[in-house]
Amino acid sequence: xxxxxxxxxxxxxxxxxxxxxxxxxxxxxxxxxxxxxxxxxxxxxxxxxxxxxxxxxxxxxxxxxxxxxxxxxxxxxxxxxxxxxxxxxxxxxxxxxxxxxxxxxxxxxxxxxxxxxxxxxxxxxxxxxxxxxxxxxxxxxxxxxxxxxxxxxxxxxxxxxxxxxxxxxxxxxxxxxxxxxxxxxxxxxxxxxxxxxxxxxxxxxxxxxxxxxxxxxxxxxxxxxxxxxxxxxxxxxxxxxxxxxxxxxxxxxxxxxxxxxxxxxxxxxxxxxxxxxxxxxxxxxxxxxxxxxxxxxxxxxxxxxxxxxxxxxxxxxxxxxxxxxxxxxxxxxxxxxxxxxxxxxxxxxxxxxxxxxxxxxxxxxxxxxxxxxxxxxxxxxxxxxxxxxxxxxxxxxxxxxxxxxxxxxxxxxxxxxxxxxxxxxxxxxxxxxxxxxxxxxx
Numbered sequence: 001x002x003x004x005x006x007x008x009x010x011x012x013x014x015x016x017x018x019x020x021x022x023x024x025x026x027x028x029x030x031x032x033x034x035x036x037x038x039x040x041x042x043x044x045x046x047x048x049x050x051x052x053x054x055x056x057x058x059x060x061x062x063x064x065x066x067x068x069x070x071x072x073x074x075x076x077x078x079x080x081x082x083x084x085x086x087x088x089x090x091x092x093x094x095x096x097x098x099x100x101x102x103x104x105x106x107x108x109x110x111x112x113x114x115x116x117x118x119x120x121x122x123x124x125x126x127x128x129x130x131x132x133x134x135x136x137x138x139x140x141x142x143x144x145x146x147x148x149x150x151x152x153x154x155x156x157x158x159x160x161x162x163x164x165x166x167x168x169x170x171x172x173x174x175x176x177x178x179x180x181x182x183x184x185x186x187x188x189x190x191x192x193x194x195x196x197x198x199x200x201x202x203x204x205x206x207x208x209x210x211x212x213x214x215x216x217x218x219x220x221x222x223x224x225x226x227x228x229x230x231x232x233x234x235x236x237x238x239x240x241x242x243x244x245x246x247x248x249x250x251x252x253x254x255x256x257x258x259x260x261x262x263x264x265x266x267x268x269x270x271x272x273x274x275x276x277x278x279x280x281x282x283x284x285x286x287x288x289x290x291x292x293x294x295x296x297x298x299x300x301x302x303x304x305x306x307x308x309x310x311x312x313x314x315x316x317x318x319x320x321x322x323x324x325x326x327x328x329x330x331x332x333x334x335x336x337x338x339x340x341x342x343x344x345x346x347x348x349x350x351x352x353x354x355x356x357x358x359x360x361x362x363x364x365x366x367x368x369x370x371x372x373x374x375x376x377x378x379x380x381x382x383x384x385x386x387x388x389x390x391x392x393x394x395x396x397x398x399x400x401x402x403x404x405x406x407x408x409x410x411x412x413x414x415x416x417x418x419x420x421x422x423x424x425x426x427x428x429x430x431x432x433x434x435x436x437x438x439x440x441x442x
Contacts (some may be wrong), residue, residue, distance in 0.1 A: 006077050020348065055061050072365035074089040075082045077094045086433035091113050094100065097429040101209065102117040106124050111117045111307045121131075122140040131272045132189040132350065133154045147169045150156065156166030158173040167173045178185075178196045186201040187194045190208045195201040197433035203225040204213065214229040218236045223229045231253050234240070240250035242257040247263050251257040259281045261269065268278035270285040274292045279285040287309055290296070296306035298313040302320050307313040315337045324334035326341040335341045343365045352362035354369040358376045364370045371393045374380065380390035382397040383438050386404045391397045399421040408418035408424040419425040 022250070023415040053064065055064060070431060073085055074084070076089060076092055076096075078093070079094065083092060100112055101111070102111040102114050104111075104117060104120055104124075106121075106268060110118060111120065119141045127140070129138075130140070130142050132145060132148055132152075132340040133151070137148065139148060147417075156168055158170050159165070160167075160176055165176060167176065169290050177199045177277040180271065183196075185194075186196070186198050188204055189210075190205070193204065195204060195308070207223040213226050214226050215221070215231055216223075216236075218233070219233060222309060223232065232342060234252045239253055242251045242254050243249070244251070244257060244260055244264075246261070248257075251260060255386045260279040268280050271277070272279075272285060272288055272292075274289070277288060279288060280399075284288045290308045291362075296308055298307045298310050299305070300307075300313060300316055300320075302317070305316065307316060315329040324336050326335040326338045328335075328341060328348075330345070330346055333344065335344065346364040352364050354363045354366050355361070355370055356376075358373070361372065362373060374392045380392055382391040382394050383389070384391075384397060384400055386401070389400065391400060402420035408420050410419045410422050412418070412425060412428055412432075417428065419428065
């Protein structure tokens with residue numbers, strides 16, 4: 001690797017005495033492709049042998065090569081990349097040295113080149129000069145507008161030559177290529193975790209600082225990155241643009257749709273390397289791994305109880321607040337979590353989507369099925385530390401522990417009697433209901 005602090009920007013000209021022929025511009029050949037459309041697209045590609053840019057015709061390549069012919073060709077001695085002008089090379093060298101001489105006087109953010117600073121300043125001024133004629137959206141710079149227009153046309157002109165995947169922008173393709181090479185250039189100075197892109201690193205750093213600079217102007221909720229805010233806003237607008245072709249269900253994000261499709265296919269491509277358990281999405285696997293590590297990063301400031309996920313913490317806090325925001329529109333019953341409401345509504349619909357493969361019995365929830373399967377296997381994974389007795393479910397263990405503690409948290413509102421578990425209370429309340437029933441005269 002060359003010393004980036006003493007770089008030689010001397011000029012060389014590889015174009016002298018070169019005569020271009022058709023063979024210099026012939027399309028790529030002897031390639032194999034994952035998808036037929038990738039092959040069709042490749043046949044039309046003509047590539048510049050100097051900068052590797054591709055074109056759809058021989059004439060376009062010839063026109064393009066005039067760029068290289070116009071002046072001397074400047075080469076970076078660090079990475080070998082070539083440039084048309086000395087100025088372009090100078091800007092490029094800053095990528096190696098890390099020099100960012102252009103600083104915003106408002107927020108002190110620094111940039112490699114002045115044009116980036118000019119675009120950045122528009123964030124502070126609110127100036128958006130570039131207007132989409134299709135949807136009316138405005139953009140800070142022309143390149144953002146150009147990339148945005150492709151969301152309307154569906155055009156994805158940047159193609160990965162390894163897997164055939166296409167992208168709206170070249171920057172997306174460059175980041176994607178690192179998946180194949182395994183290259184992770186950006187490393188967190190706090191925890192050492194590497195990332196494919198600087199933007200991913202910037203977002204990650206906010207997990208350490210707690211910074212959430214993107215705020216919803218409707219409800220005030222804040223986010224660590226803008227993409228999460230964009231998705232969140234669809235909750236307020238009700239927009240669900242991603243539709244399942246099998247069942248017609250719609251989703252806020254394409255990621256949610258892809259996860260949903262695995263419900264139909266049964267695919268669980270994410271595997272735990274400790275216990276072998278499989279999951280339909282990576283986020284569920286990440287949460288599951290914490291059961292092995294014992295990591296509970298989300299702590300309740302009221303009772304100091306800790307939880308594996310922020311969602312579990314939020315649900316727990318509602319025990320303290322008494323809040324039950326999820327209401328059944330059939331019977332009016334309210335719940336702390338939406339998942340509880342979903343399971344409850346199956347009581348009204350009669351739906352039991354979880355089936356036991358051993359005896360064929362069906363259940364309203366997967367947790368009920370899991371407990372039932374232990375009847376067949378005899379497994380009792382929840383053990384009392386006091387007396388050693390084992391139980392099929394954690395809820396049964398919690399009820400049992402009250403035998404030792406004497407705790408009776410379930411109270412009858414009619415007579416004040418208390419019970420250690422809810423099912424006993426429900427049975428007791430039937431006695432009051434029967435006593436209230438009118439006597440039938442024979």
